[in-house]
Amino acid sequence: MHPDVLATTLENVFNLIGIFVFAISGALLAVHKNYDIVGMAVLAEITATGGGILRDLVLGAVPPAAFTDHVSFLIPLGATALTFFAHPQLNRIQSAVLVFDAAGLAVFCVEGTAKALAYGIGPIEAIALGAMTAVGGGIMRDVLANDRPAVLRADSELYAVPAVLGAAVIVVAHALAPGLNPPLIASLAALFVFALRMAALRYGWRAPRPWGAGAKSANRQ
Amino acid sequence: MHPDVLATTLENVFNLIGIFVFAISGALLAVHKNYDIVGMAVLAEITATGGGILRDLVLGAVPPAAFTDHVSFLIPLGATALTFFAHPQLNRIQSAVLVFDAAGLAVFCVEGTAKALAYGIGPIEAIALGAMTAVGGGIMRDVLANDRPAVLRADSELYAVPAVLGAAVIVVAHALAPGLNPPLIASLAALFVFALRMAALRYGWRAPRPWGAGAKSANRQ
Amino acid sequence: MHPDVLATTLENVFNLIGIFVFAISGALLAVHKNYDIVGMAVLAEITATGGGILRDLVLGAVPPAAFTDHVSFLIPLGATALTFFAHPQLNRIQSAVLVFDAAGLAVFCVEGTAKALAYGIGPIEAIALGAMTAVGGGIMRDVLANDRPAVLRADSELYAVPAVLGAAVIVVAHALAPGLNPPLIASLAALFVFALRMAALRYGWRAPRPWGAGAKSANRQ
Numbered sequence: 059m060h061p062d063v064l065a066t067t068l069e070n071v072f073n074l075i076g077i078f079v080f081a082i083s084g085a086l087l088a089v090h091k092n093y094d095i096v097g098m099a100v101l102a103e104i105t106a107t108g109g110g111i112l113r114d115l116v117l118g119a120v121p122p123a124a125f126t127d128h129v130s131f132l133i134p135l136g137a138t139a140l141t142f143f144a145h146p147q148l149n150r151i152q153s154a155v156l157v158f159d160a161a162g163l164a165v166f167c168v169e170g171t172a173k174a175l176a177y178g179i180g181p182i183e184a185i186a187l188g189a190m191t192a193v194g195g196g197i198m199r200d201v202l203a204n205d206r207p208a209v210l211r212a213d214s215e216l217y218a219v220p221a222v223l224g225a226a227v228i229v230v231a232h233a234l235a236p237g238l239n240p241p242l243i244a245s246l247a248a249l250f251v252f253a254l255r256m257a258a259l260r261y262g263w264r265a266p267r268p269w270g271a272g273a274k275s276a277n278r279q
Numbered sequence: 280m281h282p283d284v285l286a287t288t289l290e291n292v293f294n295l296i297g298i299f300v301f302a303i304s305g306a307l308l309a310v311h312k313n314y315d316i317v318g319m320a321v322l323a324e325i326t327a328t329g330g331g332i333l334r335d336l337v338l339g340a341v342p343p344a345a346f347t348d349h350v351s352f353l354i355p356l357g358a359t360a361l362t363f364f365a366h367p368q369l370n371r372i373q374s375a376v377l378v379f380d381a382a383g384l385a386v387f388c389v390e391g392t393a394k395a396l397a398y399g400i401g402p403i404e405a406i407a408l409g410a411m412t413a414v415g416g417g418i419m420r421d422v423l424a425n426d427r428p429a430v431l432r433a434d435s436e437l438y439a440v441p442a443v444l445g446a447a448v449i450v451v452a453h454a455l456a457p458g459l460n461p462p463l464i465a466s467l468a469a470l471f472v473f474a475l476r477m478a479a480l481r482y483g484w485r486a487p488r489p490w491g492a493g494a495k496s497a498n499r500q
Numbered sequence: 501m502h503p504d505v506l507a508t509t510l511e512n513v514f515n516l517i518g519i520f521v522f523a524i525s526g527a528l529l530a531v532h533k534n535y536d537i538v539g540m541a542v543l544a545e546i547t548a549t550g551g552g553i554l555r556d557l558v559l560g561a562v563p564p565a566a567f568t569d570h571v572s573f574l575i576p577l578g579a580t581a582l583t584f585f586a587h588p589q590l591n592r593i594q595s596a597v598l599v600f601d602a603a604g605l606a607v608f609c610v611e612g613t614a615k616a617l618a619y620g621i622g623p624i625e626a627i628a629l630g631a632m633t634a635v636g637g638g639i640m641r642d643v644l645a646n647d648r649p650a651v652l653r654a655d656s657e658l659y660a661v662p663a664v665l666g667a668a669v670i671v672v673a674h675a676l677a678p679g680l681n682p683p684l685i686a687s688l689a690a691l692f693v694f695a696l697r698m699a700a701l702r703y704g705w706r707a708p709r710p711w712g713a714g715a716k717s718a719n720r721q
Binding site: 088089091092093094095096097098100101103111115118120121122125126128131132141142143145146201202203204 | 336337338339398400401403404407408418422425426427428430431432433434435438439440485486487488489490491492
Binding site for chain 2: 560629652660708
């Protein structure tokens with residue numbers, strides 16, 4: 059197989075894994091919130107596709123990809139069915155879920171940034187849209203669960219920061235060397251996001267809190 | 280009157296009733312949350328038009344119908360004015376409100392699904408958009424009231440499920456018999472949604488909860 | 501300088517001030533909610549640009565201005581950096597912040613209404629879109645902070661009402677005297693919104709609460 063084809067295939071595979079795992083996280087939160095199967099399906103869909111839908115609305119790419127590509131719509135329904143029966147088991151393998159979630163984070167931010175650049179969006183805004191593709195669904199999930207979004211809280215490991223940095227890699231490479239092999243750049247950026255997120259989980263890295271707020275309780279509301 | 284014209288007229292009447300009653304439910308929740316008249320108007324508008332606006336943004340049908348059809352924008356303001364003075368009386372006739380709300384649910388899901396199909400959306404996604412037209416406004420209402428959305432919770436009677444099934448009727452009829460009388464199909468599907476929702480309220484039918492979660496308290500947060 | 505140019509320049513200056521102060525209010529709420537720097541940046545961006553993004557999505561003006569005009573995207577990041585270090589000082593000058601926030605409210609509602617009219621939206625809907633431009637970002641800020649939106653609550657001074665009235669001034673002037681000097685009208689409408697908001701803060705003016713709810717506690721949930 060040609061390396062580019064391999065990279066594209068891998069990206070697709072990781073993309074599907076990302077959709078699936080994001081959907082699982084939505085369905086599990088729905089179980090935790092005592093929602094029924096409708097709530098599970100809604101949270102699964104919104105977590106997996108919400109960030110991409112918002113990006114596509116901003117870009118004017120309508121209908122959003124999630125509504126034209128059947129697969130990305132059907133996978134969350136499958137994840138809902140699995141979680142319906144296997145939520146105790148899935149809760150027990152949370153650390154494995156986090157690994158796949160990091161893969162989803164990596165692929166979503168790279169894919170979102172590339173799509174924003176392809177639509178002619180400026181560099182800073184493309185980074186924001188790429189990061190939003192990756193973390194937007196999780197924020198909507200938490201809003202629908204009536205939680206403070208995990209990604210915004212000081213007591214959670216780095217999540218948006220790897221996405222922002224990975225998106226920046228894509229943007230910088232696109233600006234400095236537009237002719238460079240895009241699948242290669244995308245793969246390296248995704249690998250970097252994945253590694254940074256895994257390291258943050260392993261070593262408890264967190265984003266800076268406002269100056270002077272360090273001594274306050276992280277759970278204060 | 281020709282039957283088609285009658286069906287279309289009836290659909291319009293039920294659509295207006297649906298907008299009105301959805302708006303009442305938003306304004307009443309605002310009263311319950313101690314919001315002022317601005318909060319009442321915002322919740323009334325968002326409950327009545329939010330689902331349709333989201334559908335139209337996804338379809339690329341901008342400006343959304345709620346911003347071009349003056350009536351669907353003005354009715355929620357009328358509902359706000361009525362609720363401002365008559366909220367104690369409206370709270371007392373909740374069961375009558377629920378009947379009209381079921382009519383709104385029925386008409387909104389049928390109308391949303393038909394519009395999605397007319398824009399060339401695939402079958403599964405059209406069902407989702409149709410159901411979202413019907414339940415999306417209520418979810419936004421609850422988010423703006425800082426509640427867990429009622430439609431997602433295990434302790435509420437079937438609401439999204441009738442909408443999904445009614446949307447599926449439209450999609451299946453459209454696929455199997457595209458030439459069939461659309462107003463007739465729409466009326467039958469709406470009647471089915473209405474009857475299913477009323478039966479769910481009457482007999483306390485609820486959507487399945489995650490496997491093994493049956494014994495837990497339905498109000499657990 | 502020609503008066504029109506002066507008015508346009510002033511509008512731009514106040515617009516930048518509005519973006520900056522709205523962003524500060526988002527970043528300060530993030531500090532209060534114990535969010536990290538990511539949460540601060542997200543709330544700053546959404547407060548400053550959320551209302552305008554929503555308006556542009558409804559109008560079909562994509563990508564929204566916030567994603568093409570670099571300045572309005574970068575200012576909230578600057579506001580985040582300032583708040584990161586100076587949040588204790590900013591909290592101490594809340595009353596000064598409220599003055600600038602009133603200026604932002606005034607400029608945003610005038611600008612939003614004018615843009616809606618330019619896109620051919622009807623009068624009532626243009627008022628709604630203008631007011632939404634001004635208050636939509638603050639509502640999204642509060643939703644992401646898991647609060648009941650301040651602008652909807654009965655225990656907050658007039659905020660949306662000045663925006664609605666200012667938008668109405670623009671719409672009425674546009675309808676009665678389309679040839680009239682638009683920068684002049686815009687300036688007068690903005691001044692009116694600003695004065696009304698400041699008077700509401702000074703004298704504790706509030707929007708009407710539902711009939712008969714006057715005796716209840718304003719903090720009841």
